Amino acid sequence: MDNLLQEIEKSEVKKQENFLEVNALESEAIYIFREVAAQFEKPVLLFSGGKDSITLVRLAQKAFWPAKIPFPLMHIDTGHNFPETIAFRDKLVQELGAELIIRNVQDSIDQGKVIEETGKYASRNMLQTTTLLDAIEEFKFDACIGGARRDEEKARAKERIFSVRDDFGQWDEKNQRPELFDLLNGKIELGQNVRVFPISNWTELDVWSYIEKEEIEIPSIYFAHQRNIFVRDGLIWSAEDNVVFRAEDEQVEERTVRFRTVGDMSCTAAVESYADTITKVVSEIRDSKISERGARIDDKRSEAAMEKRKQQGYF
Amino acid sequence: MEVLKIATAGSVDDGKSTLIGRLLYDTKSLTDDKLEAIKTSSEKKGYDYLDFSLATDGLVAEREQGITIDVAHIYFSTLRRSYIIADTPGHIEYTRNMVTGASTSQVALILIDARKGVIEQTYRHFFINNLLRVKNVIVVVNKMDLVDYAEEVFDDIKANFEGLNTNSTYKEQNVSYVPISALNGDNVASKSENMLWYEGNTILEYLENIDASRTNDKESVRFPIQSVIRPKTTDFHDFRGFAGKIYGGSLQVGYKVTVLPSLTKSRIKEIYFYNKTFDSADSGSSVTITLEDEVNITRGDMLVKTDEEPKVDKLLNATVCWMDNKQLLPGTKYIVQHNSNAVLSKVSAIKNIVSTDFSGSKASEGKLSLNEIGEVEIKLSKPIFYDSFIDNRSNGSFILIDEQTNATAGVGFIS
Secondary structure, eight states: OHHHHHHHHHHHHTTOOOEEOOOHHHHHHHHHHHHHHHHOSSEEEEOOSSHHHHHHHHHHHHHHTTSOOSSOEEEEEOSOSOHHHHHHHHHHHHHHTOOEEEEEHHHHHHTTSSOOOOSTTOOSTTTHHHHHHHHHHHHTOSEEEOOOOGGGOTTGGGOOSEEEEOTTOOBOTTSOOOOBTTBOOOOOOTTOEEEEOTTTTOOHHHHHHHHHHHTOOOOGGGSOEEEEEEEETTEEEEOSSSSSOOOTTSOOEEEEEEOSSOSOGGGBOBEEOOOOSHHHHHHHHHHOOSOGGGGBGGGTTOTTHHHHHHHTTOO | OOEEEEEEEEOTTSSHHHHHHHHHHHTTOSOHHHHHHHHHHHHHTTOSSOOGGGGTOOSHHHHHHTSOOSOEEEEEEOSSOEEEEEEEEOSGGGHHHHHHHHHTOSEEEEEEETTTOSOHHHHHHHHHHHHTTOSEEEEEEEOGGGGTTOHHHHHHHHHHHHHHHTTOSOTTOEEEEEEOBTTTTBTTTBOOSSOTTOOSOOHHHHHHHSOOSOSOTTOOOEEEEEEEEOOOOSTTTTOOEEEEEOBSSOEETTOEEEEETTOOEEEEEEEEETTEEESEEOTTOEEEEEESSOOOOOTTOEEEETTOOOEEEEEEEEEEEEOOSSOBOTTOEEEEEETTEEEEEEEEEEEEEEOTTSSOEEEOOSOBOTTOEEEEEEEEEEEEEEOOTTTOTTTTEEEEEETTTOOEEEEEEEO
C-alpha cells in the first residue's frame, strides 16, 4: 500500500514543472551563511562596497529570508574610498534596514597606532588591518564574513572556508583545519575568531554572471565612464582627487575607463573599457586577458605579498 | 553554471602541477599577466620550456622547496562548465590532505610516471579514492615523451593498474586510462600526434563527459536542519521554515516525511528558495521547507521521506582517517560532528589499522597516529541518525573534533 502511494507521488512529479535548478555555488554559499549564524555568537559581515561584498549581502538575504540578515555589516573605511562606493553603501544599508558599523583608518592614524605611508605608492591598504583587528576586539566578533575568493591570488588558493585567526589576527597557513565534505568546524577558543569566506569557490566570472542574472545593483564606477586619469607603470590611475600621489610630470588626460575591482583609490587602477552595461561587462571579463588582481598594486610589491599580509591579519 | 570538482594527487615529480598548468593553459584560463609571471620565472631558473607548475604552488615554502604541501584550489572553465581542482601532495605523510581533497570531488586524477609505472603511491591514491567512493577515476600515465611514446609501456601500466582494480570493493567506480605528456600537451586537451595508437579520449574530453549531478542514484534523500527560520514580522507572523541543504535525492511538496529523532510524521507544505516557492528541489540545493503540521524541530534534527528512515544508534563502527599530531587513544573524548549535529563521544576501541595498499588490515596496537586509517568503535552520548557511507556519502560521514584544542582531528566513514 505504501509502495502504491509512493508510486502515485512519483507519477505526480513529472507533471510538476516548477522544479528548482541546482546552482551549486549559490547553495554552497547559503549553506555557509547558515552555518555561521548557527555556530557563532557574534558574526559580522565585512562590507567594502565592492562587488564581492555586495554579492555576499544578496546571498545572506537568500539564506535567511523571510527573516532579516541576523548580523550587522561592518565597513573599515580607509577614507580613500571612491565617493560613489560610499554613497552606494549608505543606500544599500538603508534599503536592507540593516545595522552598519563604520570604523575609520583615520582614527587609527590619529591615535598614533599606525603611521601613514608616504611617497609614490603610498596606500592605506595595509593600515586597515589594525583598524579591523581593533574593531573585532571592540565588538567581540567571533566570525567575520568576507568576500575573498580562492581564484584571486595563489596564497588565497589555500585558504579555508572557516579560517581560524589567533588573538593577533594571524593566519597560520601551515596549521589549518582540514575541511571535509560539507562539514565546517567553527569551534574556537575565547579571543580567537574565524574568517569566513562563503564565495571561496567562485571565480571573478561567476560573481559577474551572478550579478547579471540576479540584477544586483552595483556602484557606477564598475561601468565605463569618462574620467581624468594619468598613466604610471602601464596602469591607469584616477586623477580626480588628491588621494593618489601624482608627480608633476605625470600628465592628466580624459579617458573612458571602468574599475574591475574596487578597493582604495590609492591601490585600485582602472582599465580602459567601453562596457557600460552589466552584459557588456560580463562579456569583457569572459574575454579578458589580464587577471583581476593585475590591477591591484598591493599584490605587485613582491611574489609573496598576499601571503605576508594575510599572516599579519589582513583580510 | 555546472561545477565539477576534481581531486589530484601525485608524487613530487610526476608532473602533476605541470598537468594542471597545462589544463589551465589549454583552456585559456591563464591570463596574460599570470603567463608572463610563469615565463619570467622559468627564464630565471634557466628552463627552455614554460614551467606550468609555477601556476599552482602557492605558498612561499612550496616555491622554495619546489613541492606542494597543502590542498590548493585551482579554477578553470570551459564553455560547458566550471572546474575546481583540489590539488594535494601524494606522500604518505599527506594522506589526510588526499582524503580531504577526495571528500568533495566527483573525479580523481591519479598520475603515474611512465618511466616508473605503478608504485606504492599509486596504490595509496587509488585506495583513498576507493575508500571515499569517488565515482570517476582517470589514471593518467604522464611523461610518455620520455619513453618514446611507446604503446607497450602504457599497456603494461594499464594492465598493472587493472590488477590493482580487482581488489576494489567499489565496482561501480568508472576507471579510465590516458597516456599523456603534460609538458608537451599530448592528450591533455588535444589529441597527441605522437601516440596515434591511442584511440581513447583526451583528459579534457573525459572530464567534459562526466555526469556531475548524482554520485549514487540509490541514495535516499536526507535533509539535515541547519536552523529554524522564524521572522516574527507582520507579514510572516506564523512562518516557521526549516533551513538546510538537500542531500542524496530530491524533495517535493506533498511528500510524507518523518522528523528525526522525534519520529513525528508530516507532509511537506512548501519548498522555498529565497522568496519563491517550488514544487520540487534536488540534491545540492539549500532551501527552506515548511510542513503541514506544527512540529517541534531544532538544529541537528533531520527530515527524511517516511519509509526511507536511516539507522538510529548510540554506537558507531567506522573507518577513521586520523588527521591530528596527537594520537587517537581508546577512552578519549571527541565531539562527533555529523551533519548539523554535534555529539560528545568516546572512542571505545581501535580495532584494526587498514593498510592503504589493498593488502588488508592488521590488529592495531591500541592507537591511531597521524595519517593512519583504522577501524574504530565509537560510543555516543546521544543517538545520531545515519546511513552507512557506502549507501549515503553525506549521512555516512562525520568528523571528530578534539574537545581541548578544537582541531578537526579525524574523519570517519560509517560501516
